[in-house]
Amino acid sequence: MTEFFQVVSLEEASQILKSNWPSPVAECVDLEHALGRTLVSEVVAAEEVPPFSRSTVDGYAVLASDVYGASEGLPAFLTLTGEIKMGSHPASGINSGECMWIPTGGMLPDGADAVVMVEHTERLDTDLILASRPVSLGENVIRVGEDCRIGDSVLPAGKVMRPQDLGVCAALGVTSLEVAAPLKVGVISTGDEIVSIDSNPGMGQVRDVNSYILAAALK
Known part of the structure; x- marks a missing residue:
């Protein structure tokens, strides 16, 4: 008498494995x-990650309203009040008309709500910055808790x-x-x-x- 193998479908075999799989x-x-x-x-x-709001570019931390409508023909003039060091808390915040130098990853100072890329600025004096591009609220910034x-x-x-x-x-x-x-x-x-x-x-x-x-x- 000819013997035949008893086979099951792939789905049945998978179910047998799952039902006998150890916890x-x-x-x-x-x-x-x-x-x-x-x-x-x-x-x-x-x-929260990140635990603080930080810049995604090298540039100047500003109030977005201060550079609204800025262009090469009609730039915004800002007073440079300081520099933010990597790994350090800003020594102070900024007010309207002011800005602070900030590196990529630097902590955003109080009062700032955007960052102007350094490529869109010009330093006219030790404490005078010309911004030739506008930025929107939150531009070039990762907000606290944005990742999770x-x-x-x-x-x-x-x-x-x-x-x-x-x-x-x-x-x-x-x-x-x-x-x-x-x-x-x-x-x-x-x-x-x-x-x-x-x-x-x-x-x-x-x-x-x-x-x-x-x-x-x-x-």
Whole structure:
């Protein structure tokens, strides 16, 4: 009597695997070891990013209303009151008619609501700046909390961590993550014709190739 293999569809096979798949075991790893790992718990922002409003260009922090309508033919004149240092809080704020030099990433001083790019300005004196382009409210500025706010879910459970995801965690001060422990998988290559790869196959025999392919693919 002829024997036939009993087969199932791909969908049925997938369902069998899912119904017998073990629940993930969680473990805590340092952030630098989380690349490629699967999150067990979501990452929720405990602080705002960025934590302060900052400039996206080199230029001058201004009030947008002070340079409204500015052009090369009719520029706006501003009094330079100081310079903002990277990594430091501005020593003072600015008032109407004033500006402060600010580098890319520098903290916006109180009173300022936009930044004029340095390419659109000219320094006429030690404390006199000419602006030849207008800027709109918030132009060239990243506002506090623009990337994420306290309580935002930034990375969902089940996400496989990528390099940029590690960067998100670093920005939030997250030093460790709860991830799924690596699965332990056994590969068994069966068949009377299979011999080890260090053997000389006899007639009708083949070296064990599939176990090496599958083991490498699982990694």
